[in-house]
Amino acid sequence: MSLYVYCLGDELTAESFEGLRGVGGAPVCVLATGGLAAVVSEFEGEAAEVSAANVRAHNRVNALALARSTPLPFRFGTLAGEHRLAEYVAANEGALLDALARVRGCVEMSVKVRRDAGKAKVKRQKARGGDEEAEAGRDAAAGVDVLKGSAGAGSGTAFLLAKRREILGDEALRRRAEEVAAWLAAGVSDFVRESSVRVGPSESLAVRAAHLVEGVRLDEYRACVHELIGERAELHFLTSGPWPPYSFSRIERE
Amino acid sequence: MDEVFELDEDEELSLLETLDHVLDHGLVIAGEMTIAVADVDLIYLGLNLLVGSVETVNRVLGERERRAEFPRGRALARPEKATEEGEGTGEGG
Numbered sequence: 625m626s627l628y629v630y631c632l633g634d635e636l637t638a639e640s641f642e643g644l645r646g647v648g649g650a651p652v653c654v655l656a657t658g659g660l661a662a663v664v665s666e667f668e669g670e671a672a673e674v675s676a677a678n679v680r681a682h683n684r685v686n687a688l689a690l691a692r693s694t695p696l697p698f699r700f701g702t703l704a705g706e707h708r709l710a711e712y713v714a715a716n717e718g719a720l721l722d723a724l725a726r727v728r729g730c731v732e733m734s735v736k737v738r739r740d741a742g743k744a745k746v747k748r749q750k751a752r753g754g755d756e757e758a759e760a761g762r763d764a765a766a767g768v769d770v771l772k773g774s775a776g777a778g779s780g781t782a783f784l785l786a787k788r789r790e791i792l793g794d795e796a797l798r799r800r801a802e803e804v805a806a807w808l809a810a811g812v813s814d815f816v817r818e819s820s821v822r823v824g825p826s827e828s829l830a831v832r833a834a835h836l837v838e839g840v841r842l843d844e845y846r847a848c849v850h851e852l853i854g855e856r857a858e859l860h861f862l863t864s865g866p867w868p869p870y871s872f873s874r875i876e877r878e
Numbered sequence: 879m880d881e882v883f884e885l886d887e888d889e890e891l892s893l894l895e896t897l898d899h900v901l902d903h904g905l906v907i908a909g910e911m912t913i914a915v916a917d918v919d920l921i922y923l924g925l926n927l928l929v930g931s932v933e934t935v936n937r938v939l940g941e942r943e944r945r946a947e948f949p950r951g952r953a954l955a956r957p958e959k960a961t962e963e964g965e966g967t968g969e970g971g
Binding site: 629631632674676679680682683686696697698699700701702704708709712732734834862864867870871873874875 | 892893895896897899900901902903904905906907
């Protein structure tokens with residue numbers, strides 16, 4: 625029997641979770657460990673199954689913790705014996721308290737910016753086409769025998785040309801994604817304490833941003849994001865939150 | 879996992895957003911995060927929307943395949959499951 629661990633906090637009490645069921649339907653309880661409280665439930669088995677019910681249960685417990693104070697959430701599937709958990713908290717208590725201080729009073733808000741997959745493909749093809757023409761000009765000026773498409777080229781040459789076009793297309797998409805990320809960051813900067821941003825993780829997903837927002841400024845932040853969305857009709861936005869600060873719960877190991 | 883396929887689009891989005899947050903971020907106790915990923919394949923197959931979860935799922939599945947190919951540590955005893963230890967730091971998400 626091990627413990628499924630949901631989150632850590634310094635203002636969490638057992639009463640808040642009374643009657644709540646967690647992953648696997650087990651009752652949720654609070655365990656004092658060092659100067660912190662860990663929200664846990666008993667877990668039988670070797671691994672937490674990634675099912676809709678379990679994912680929702682994990683989030684439900686952390687959402688309730690967030691309603692009481694700002695916790696440091698664990699990733700889904702964190703299992704530990706009581707001794708191992710106490711050892712982890714003892715070994716990292718300073719860093720955990722620092723992390724709690726950093727997120728206190730805040731929630732995480734998520735903004736994902738997508739390109740339309742079809743449009744992205746067309747833009748990508750155009751970017752490739754434009755780059756190819758420019759390159760052809762440069763190569764011709766340099767006296768290089770340019771192979772148009774793959775006609776007359778061996779399969780190796782055709783592959784390398786295709787690969788080159790792909791790389792140039794990827795770079796164009798990345799530059800575009802970076803522009804969107806910079807625009808978003810500048811737009812929300814007045815309302816965000818910290819940001820965690822990933823740019824261009826895939827062809828259709830341009831930007832993935834997590835914003836740490838003070839609870840008291842949440843309405844202002846939402847209004848700001850709403851206004852920003854109105855400015856860029858060519859993009860698709862997926863906003864969600866408030867979340868426990870999953871993206872801001874990193875600690876430096878002690 | 880039938881539940882996944884009964885969700886309407888909003889619910890599916892909500893589930894994917896949740897999945898994206900709880901699988902990809904948060905504190906990690908080194909070596910103590912063990913998830914069974916067999917059903918993630920079903921979630922993945924049900925997706926029409928490219929959100930971050932797809933990458934998370936791909937990474938988890940890739941990790942599983944890598945560990946199955948080169949088993950070591952905990953994965954040696956349980957090659958059918960993925961053990962994730964944070965993004966190169968081991969602890970601290």
